[in-house]
Amino acid sequence: MTFKTMAATLRIGLYVIAASGLPALAAAQGVPDVNGPIPANLPPGTDLTHNYPQLSSEPTDNLSSRGYIEEEFFFQGAATSYATPALADGVVVSTGHPYKSRIIIRRPADPSKFNGVVLVEWVNVTSGYNLDVHWQASREYLTRHGYAYVGVSAQRVGVQQAPYGLTVWSPPRYGTLDVTDGGTITDDSLSYDIFSQAGRAIRSHPELLGGLKPRILIAVGASQSASRLTPYYNSIQPLHRIYDGFLLHVGGGPFRTDISAKLLRINTEREIVAGQASIRQPDSNIFRSWEIAGASHVDYWYMTYRQALVARDGLAPFNYQCDKEPLSHVNNKYLLNAGYDQLVHWILRNRPPAVAQPIVVTSVSPTVIPRDANGLVFGGIRLATVEVPTATNDGVNGSTGFCNLYGSHTPFPDSKIQQLYPNHQRYVAAVTEVTLKNLRARFILSEDAAEIIDTAEDSPIGTNVPRPVP
Numbered sequence: 384m385t386f387k388t389m390a391a392t393l394r395i396g397l398y399v400i401a402a403s404g405l406p407a408l409a410a411a412q413g414v415p416d417v418n419g420p421i422p423a424n425l426p427p428g429t430d431l432t433h434n435y436p437q438l439s440s441e442p443t444d445n446l447s448s449r450g451y452i453e454e455e456f457f458f459q460g461a462a463t464s465y466a467t468p469a470l471a472d473g474v475v476v477s478t479g480h481p482y483k484s485r486i487i488i489r490r491p492a493d494p495s496k497f498n499g500v501v502l503v504e505w506v507n508v509t510s511g512y513n514l515d516v517h518w519q520a521s522r523e524y525l526t527r528h529g530y531a532y533v534g535v536s537a538q539r540v541g542v543q544q545a546p547y548g549l550t551v552w553s554p555p556r557y558g559t560l561d562v563t564d565g566g567t568i569t570d571d572s573l574s575y576d577i578f579s580q581a582g583r584a585i586r587s588h589p590e591l592l593g594g595l596k597p598r599i600l601i602a603v604g605a606s607q608s609a610s611r612l613t614p615y616y617n618s619i620q621p622l623h624r625i626y627d628g629f630l631l632h633v634g635g636g637p638f639r640t641d642i643s644a645k646l647l648r649i650n651t652e653r654e655i656v657a658g659q660a661s662i663r664q665p666d667s668n669i670f671r672s673w674e675i676a677g678a679s680h681v682d683y684w685y686m687t688y689r690q691a692l693v694a695r696d697g698l699a700p701f702n703y704q705c706d707k708e709p710l711s712h713v714n715n716k717y718l719l720n721a722g723y724d725q726l727v728h729w730i731l732r733n734r735p736p737a738v739a740q741p742i743v744v745t746s747v748s749p750t751v752i753p754r755d756a757n758g759l760v761f762g763g764i765r766l767a768t769v770e771v772p773t774a775t776n777d778g779v780n781g782s783t784g785f786c787n788l789y790g791s792h793t794p795f796p797d798s799k800i801q802q803l804y805p806n807h808q809r810y811v812a813a814v815t816e817v818t819l820k821n822l823r824a825r826f827i828l829s830e831d832a833a834e835i836i837d838t839a840e841d842s843p844i845g846t847n848v849p850r851p852v853p
């Protein structure tokens with residue numbers, strides 16, 4: 384019997400065992416009721432009442448052409464309020480608080496295309512709406528490789544705070560949602576149990592995934608959501624044991640070292656600039672940390688895609704009035720894609736992710752980061768954008784709004800480009816060499832390596848043709 388056959392038999396057996404005890408499981412562990420899929424009146428962007436899923440991928444991504452289905456469900460139950468002491472098990476504050484929230488699901492339509500892995504994202508609410516960062520950044524990789532995705536709205540801001548919280552953004556669709564027990568619990572202390580119950584619902588309600596049988600659930604979250612998943616990992620995971628692994632992006636920590644669930648954290652240069660160097664932890668048999676040189680908290684490529692959805696749904700616009708040209712062009716998705724792939728292997732086959740050199744820091748209080756003549760940091764995971772530079776990309780910026788998260792991109796003068804890369808072949812060869820090195824080190828996947836090299840080949844660098852303005 385092959386490993387694949389054994390794994391399939393095992394996960395089907397576990398699923399049958401779990402399903403056979405659903406009533407007892409629901410009573411003992413707080414499995415919520417689910418309702419849906421909730422239909423949309425009109426396609427996104429055409430309905431002024433917003434009676435469709437906030438930040439829906441349809442029709443922007445044309446998921447059906449990728450063999451995917453997007454559906455939204457409501458789930459409800461009674462949640463426990465937890466205190467989360469630092470690096471210790473959670474403490475029950477009170478129980479029995481009614482709640483109702485939503486999950487958005489994207490899954491393969493064909494069960495044979497499902498890889499058995501469900502990413503469960505604690506959606507980010509820093510901007511006041513329900514931002515599915517991990518899906519938006521890695522949607523192409525996730526759909527190519529058959530992942531199922533579940534976005535969970537667990538916090539008051541994303542569900543009920545004006546003007547972009549769900550209940551205000553679309554009262555006809557979301558008006559009955561409430562994660563505050565009628566306004567009596569407003570500190571998000573219910574959010575941890577709500578996130579756990581979303582995971583239980585995925586395992587216990589087969590209709591949520593159209594009958595797909597999950598093998599493992601991986602909790603993911605970016606920025607503020609990574610910060611929320613830190614106490615979840617430290618305080619709630621040891622109690623509930625819902626998730627098989629964790630991938631935190633741009634934030635989070637420090638973490639306990641006595642929890643069995645594997646955890647990969649992927650930071651950019653910006654988090655190190657902002658002080659993450661002071662809470663670095665050594666790699667271990669349950670923890671890995673990657674740091675991306677030259678990268679910003681949110682990058683140019685991700686924000687370009689996000690901007691169209693935000694405009695369509697009438698959500699808070701971006702302010703790019705920063706001290707320097709905003710948004711690093713280092714593409715964070717390449718490291719995220721490799722991170723999912725390696726975390727799955729770590730969980731299922733006990734093959735740890737690659738070990739990465741950290742970004743060089745000469746002082747942590749205050750944080751001091753040395754830079755080369757091009758303004759680039761030393762160390763870290765170095766994609767071709769940094770190692771074969773045509774601009775200074777970094778995690779530093781300032782002025783209004785979220786500029787400190789955007790980093791910056793300062794193109795080199797054409798004269799410097801010509802000096803560095805006197806012909807196109809030299810530039811492409813340099814990009815290829817660095818990219819293949821990163822591929823061998825397991826920091827990028829082969830499909831992304833091909834994309835990086837193809838982009839270099841299609842670029843005008845070294846041709847004496849002026850570069851297009853992004």
